[in-house]
Amino acid sequence: MIRNKKLSEEEFFKQRKEVLSQWHTGKEVDLDEAIEYHKNLPPLKNFANKMRYAKEHNEIYASTGMGKATVEEQIELLQYVEEHGKADLLGLSPDSLTRQNDYKAAQQGLEESMRTGKSKLNGLPVVNCGVSGIRRLVESVNCPIQPRYGAADARLCDEILFAGGCSNSSPDLFMDFWQHSAKVSLETVVNTHQYVCRLMGYYTEHGVPMCAGAQGFYAAGIPPSLQTATVIISLLLQVEQGVKHLSVKCAGHGNLVQDVVSSKVRLNLLQEYLDKLGYRDIEMFPGISFNLMQYPVDIGTNFAVVFMNTLMAKLIGAQQNDIRTVAEAKAIPTKEDVADTFRTAKAMENFLQKQKIEIDKKEADIEAQMEEKEVRSILDKVLEFGDGDVLVGAAKAVETGVLDNPFAANRAAAGKVLGIKDSEGAIRYYNTGNLPFSKEIIEYHKEKIAQREKIQGKSINYETLISDLLAVSNGYLV
């Protein structure tokens, strides 16, 4: 049964036994010892601490996923990127078999990779490497290592990552439900995520700050309000279980006014709902990614994408500049790809750090007003559905298409909503599906689309949708 309610310690530890027995490395996890281990790490190896440091010093850190099949390869990668990429944060991507809890297949991949000396997995088989493997990583570098992945059930994997010395994760309800699994039910994902957050809360309560966070879902081509609604729901799940430090992520689409506004709206409304629902002392760290459906194949355009991402980060005051490497479209990036990308991002950040630039305030005000209305419409409907319980409401909202995603991998999505760019590259609702929007909102979007049709002198169709999705990849905004 879905409920947004903190797991009791009893429930939690009962479930925990089961989780740790899913693979033999689960035995290595000793919570008390792990808490001690964290306390003995240098303070800035803790993710939340490092984020706070960035905030206080007005710094922006590049971050991205990076994963190799073995601990040795991963160490080589991380050390290379730390040194040659001037990295402030390192990444760790588990492979997709691990994400799907197929530890047996992952073990085969790991063994084959070790035998052949060639990476046979698209990331690190974290569970198979165990706590000691992760600690070797953590101890091999100076930066915090940020696990970066989505999964329907990350419980065991996160247990091992945390015990290994990692101090953040993204138990991102809608990302994981819609994007990372085809058949799982919302209830299952809620349960696994409550578990992970309860675990993070436990560490936090025992003096080890753990940073959770969410981006909502992979929203390329979909207007920001829908993503914002799902982000806030995910974060409300997290704080209920005791998480105190949040990385509040936003997906930019390329129109800077819209992107900056959506980050602001997200932070403001989150604070509002936290206050309303009685959650106190929550620390927030904004982050941003340039959310493309397809990264450019051309290296030049790729650098331009990194640049836009960094400019967005600067304009929203992000601590995390969530980028992809310039080899993203091709294959698993090499260590050189990652380092080159990080170095560029670092130079851009350095160049932008102290600049006094901003988006047009008048445009921003209108945009913010509309977006707030949209998010409130969705969230209020969700709360109404759930009689005040945001997760109960979310389940109903998914069923009825009040929460929707046209590009979900999961079958459980109405898939009616569609987005399209306006003449300035902001994303508008082409189809609002069952979103509970007022006429005013619907008209606003229609008008923006009509304006584009007028300027371009042709009407919008399915081809336009696809070309919009791929525009940035081809070096255009619209």
Place this chain on the structure above:
Amino acid sequence: MIRNKKLSEEEFFKQRKEVLSQWHTGKEVDLDEAIEYHKNLPPLKNFANKMRYAKEHNEIYASTGMGKATVEEQIELLQYVEEHGKADLLGLSPDSLTRQNDYKAAQQGLEESMRTGKSKLNGLPVVNCGVSGIRRLVESVNCPIQPRYGAADARLCDEILFAGGCSNSSPDLFMDFWQHSAKVSLETVVNTHQYVCRLMGYYTEHGVPMCAGAQGFYAAGIPPSLQTATVIISLLLQVEQGVKHLSVKCAGHGNLVQDVVSSKVRLNLLQEYLDKLGYRDIEMFPGISFNLMQYPVDIGTNFAVVFMNTLMAKLIGAQQNDIRTVAEAKAIPTKEDVADTFRTAKAMENFLQKQKIEIDKKEADIEAQMEEKEVRSILDKVLEFGDGDVLVGAAKAVETGVLDNPFAANRAAAGKVLGIKDSEGAIRYYNTGNLPFSKEIIEYHKEKIAQREKIQGKSINYETLISDLLAVSNGYLV
């Protein structure tokens, strides 16, 4: 004798005979035929027309120098960059022997390059290639080809370039006097430049718009007002000779507020002086470059430099985004280097074109006020020196250090002025030498420097100067 006065047709044609006899290819130049040739070119192959098109369509064009030793190699380069770099403007850099009028040595280099099939010159020996050579270039591509170079005496080279179908040049008085020659006198450079501008004026009067322009001098590390003063003087020389289309260039140093302001101040004051001195119907096209003393060796940082350049171009409303290739620090760039760089710049421009971003208005106002005062102080002194003649005054100003440049190659520069960055990366006067500044101005700069010393907790010295000069090259702003 120096005088800012239009050459009479008689004087001009007398001198012209001499100029065209400096090398045998001079014979190929037939002014009337050349004017006809231009009139038969597609309108958008004309540089001024293309600039106007960019202005009207809110477009930003990347531009850079590019030169190979032979026409064949140059064609290959230009075609490659036009296709793979999505270029809107192409460049043409003459080699440095040609710039120094050593056409004999250039001929040797050309022949050796043809024989060995390897470029033995750092640019195209324009004079040796002759009018027919340049026309082959012009006809091999669709974009206008922009000659990009400085020289104390470019008369013959420009005769050939214009007759060959090029429609712009930069007879940039101070750039060429201070930067491009060690021993030449100001008088000589004034004379050669008046000749070139008179030639451009002649084409213009006969229906072929020719675009001149100036950037002042290579001002890495020197506050913008000094460069602005020299730009305005150069442009006043140009318009007096009949030039009607100006590319008004600005060198950014990396602090966006300062860079945007200095472009604005430059355009505003230029208009003011044009009005005051009675020049009408002058069309201006702003352009910007990121003026570094040393381009980064690291490719990642190089892309970040291109990005800053493009952002500056966007913020000042430039038509020309004057960049260097990402291989600038290494050697003469290959065609791939140029194309990669252009493609990135193009994508960045596309991404930025419709964005509504701006610099902080309050900061900008203060900065603009001070800079205007500085430029006026210098220019009014120059006009005072010259009794209303800006060139007569300039000569005296150079002697007395009222116009100055610490990094001049020419011995005729007081070399007393020095610049340093403030805590936000704007360039301030560390030493005002003999600049005719009021106490208010001097204090303003002192204060900014003191602020940096306070923030960084250490006082400024020669090491700081050098590290400031190289900061961007190493991936930092300050």
Place this chain on the structure above:
Amino acid sequence: MEAENRLQGTAVTGVIGEDVHIVGIRIIERALMDAGIKVTSLGAQVSQEEFINAALETNADAILVSSFSGHAEILVRSFRDKCIEAGLDNIILYIGGSLLLSEENWDQVEKKFKELGFDRVYPPGTSPTRAVEDLKTDISHRRRK
């Protein structure tokens, strides 16, 4: 020409294995439908068995497999054999997406997957039109046999 335009076919589509990258195949599906081909869309995370069963049920001309995880090589092993075993004798098999973990020469990739039993292999960035044209041709050949 007329006849060809009216020519129909049926295809089963899906993303194989643990893979959730759904967008590429969604775009292809849409283009197939627009071209008059009947599509049975299985979505993401589809097993070999699910593909085969759907093909049997719908009497499909073709199975279009998408894969972006980089694990394709492992995931499609003996797929052709299993099709034949199940009686899908001359079914058309396509595969497309980001097939391998490291950037490799495309010719080699194509060869590898043809040896694994696929009739056609498509790289990232394939235009839907191309896939549609190919499939129409192949179906008409198959039906003429």
Place this chain on the structure above:
Amino acid sequence: MEAENRLQGTAVTGVIGEDVHIVGIRIIERALMDAGIKVTSLGAQVSQEEFINAALETNADAILVSSFSGHAEILVRSFRDKCIEAGLDNIILYIGGSLLLSEENWDQVEKKFKELGFDRVYPPGTSPTRAVEDLKTDISHRRRK
């Protein structure tokens, strides 16, 4: 150490040929002067003869040639010979800057210019401190001979 710090020398500096790239050598000059070496700075666009005459006049220990045009190879041909002819027998010759037109292996570049008679060769980005240290060492060797 003490002795070494007080050790002096004299050097002639300049940019050779038609080249106007003055900044690199300016930085080096300043560092040399700070280290107590007497510098005769010829500036940009200096011919071989001007270098040699200045060295004779100042009884210099070393000539430091800078070149950024990419034409260095041609511009310094038989410079060592001319020095010897002029009686500058064992004068120290350094060259630095962006020496060739295309990016080439540094070892090869160094070898080429050593064969052309230079004692030391410096790439772009050379730290002034390194040049100063080298020159101090070389001058002390030269004087001990």
